[in-house]
Amino acid sequence: MAWEYSEKTRQIFMDAVHGKPGTHMGEIEKPDGFGEHGSIVCGDALRFTFRVRQHATDPLQDVITEARYLTFGCTSAIAASEALCTIIEHGQYTPIQALKVTNQDIVRFLEGLPAQKIHCSVMGAEALESAVFNWAQKRGVDLALAGVQLQTKGEDEGRIVCKCFSVTEPYIRRKIKELNLRTIPDITNAIKAGGACASCHHAPGGLQDLLDEAWGRQPAAGGPPPPVVPRTETPAGASSFQRFKQIEQVIAQSVRPALQHDGGDIEVVDIKDNLVYCRLSGACAGCMGAQATLKMMVERTLKEEVSEQLRVIAV
Numbered sequence: 001m002a003w004e005y006s007e008k009t010r011q012i013f014m015d016a017v018h019g020k021p022g023t024h025m026g027e028i029e030k031p032d033g034f035g036e037h038g039s040i041v042c043g044d045a046l047r048f049t050f051r052v053r054q055h056a057t058d059p060l061q062d063v064i065t066e067a068r069y070l071t072f073g074c075t076s077a078i079a080a081s082e083a084l085c086t087i088i089e090h091g092q093y094t095p096i097q098a099l100k101v102t103n104q105d106i107v108r109f110l111e112g113l114p115a116q117k118i119h120c121s122v123m124g125a126e127a128l129e130s131a132v133f134n135w136a137q138k139r140g141v142d143l144a145l146a147g148v149q150l151q152t153k154g155e156d157e158g159r160i161v162c163k164c165f166s167v168t169e170p171y172i173r174r175k176i177k178e179l180n181l182r183t184i185p186d187i188t189n190a191i192k193a194g195g196a197c198a199s200c201h202h203a204p205g206g207l208q209d210l211l212d213e214a215w216g217r218q219p220a221a222g223g224p225p226p227p228v229v230p231r232t233e234t235p236a237g238a239s240s241f242q243r244f245k246q247i248e249q250v251i252a253q254s255v256r257p258a259l260q261h262d263g264g265d266i267e268v269v270d271i272k273d274n275l276v277y278c279r280l281s282g283a284c285a286g287c288m289g290a291q292a293t294l295k296m297m298v299e300r301t302l303k304e305e306v307s308e309q310l311r312v313i314a315v
């Protein structure tokens with residue numbers, strides 16, 4: 001699938017990957033603020049660093065002079081990270097002012113992003129929050145006193161609602177409100193939860209229940225929820241053929257939909273003993289996070305759902 005990126009997004013991406021002067025890919029040594037977001041599941045992870053011009057007496061008046069990012073991700077992740085750095089540097093914001101940059105600001109700067117790529121702009125805002133938290137700790141700033149309520153990592157921990165993307169209930173609840181997410185596709189586009197096997201959509205305590213709790217039950221649009229396809233268990237002592245079929249089934253149910261959501265795909269080329277030879281295609285093939293995708297997402301899923309012994313090899 002080819003994504004419809006704006007001309008500006010394309011140009012920003014090309015400039016960044018060619019390291020054009022003024023772009024921001026990289027990492028600041030000994031930064032004043034350091035933050036990360038993402039789990040590298042499907043290659044999505046972002047590290048954000050910034051340097052400030054320190055105010056002599058009042059850290060609240062520190063100004064961000066330099067911002068850098070490193071990301072596993074595709075065109076939109078790189079372009080959204082570039083946009084975030086540019087907006088902050090040009091605005092000469094203090095770290096606390098920078099928190100006011102929203103994912104909508106990033107999307108506007110890029111002159112639009114495909115709906116399925118909105119999560120890339122959300123990822124930047126999350127990494128920025130984490131970096132500001134780090135700056136505040138280093139500079140002895142009490143964010144609460146400064147009127148800023150940041151969620152710490154621990155506060156987002158809790159019951160995992162979406163197992164495919166390891167997304168927790170507190171995090172989903174928070175994002176539903178912060179980003180005004182009204183439907184399951186809204187959630188998937190913004191934070192990826194629900195973007196693979198769909199079993200978390202209508203399960204008790206799943207995405208629809210969390211939406212209903214946040215906004216009240218909405219009238220159903222478009223009929224009953226889609227059925228969840230049950231997984232079949234391979235009997236003990238399964239033949240090679242049965243094992244191959246089970247691996248194919250897990251790939252089809254738990255892996256492929258997530259990759260297709262990002263414009264990519266995967267093919268199982270061969271299986272020998274415990275080695276599963278896979279090839280990524282589409283957007284995933286050229287993605288900087290392809291290796292991470294294979295190791296972290298595909299291999300982990302196969303280990304969980306088929307056998308701990310399996311290893312994924314890229315071909």
Ligand code: FES
Pocket residue numbers: 161162163164165193194195196197198199200201
């Ligand atoms: S559990 Fe949420 S998409 Fe699979």
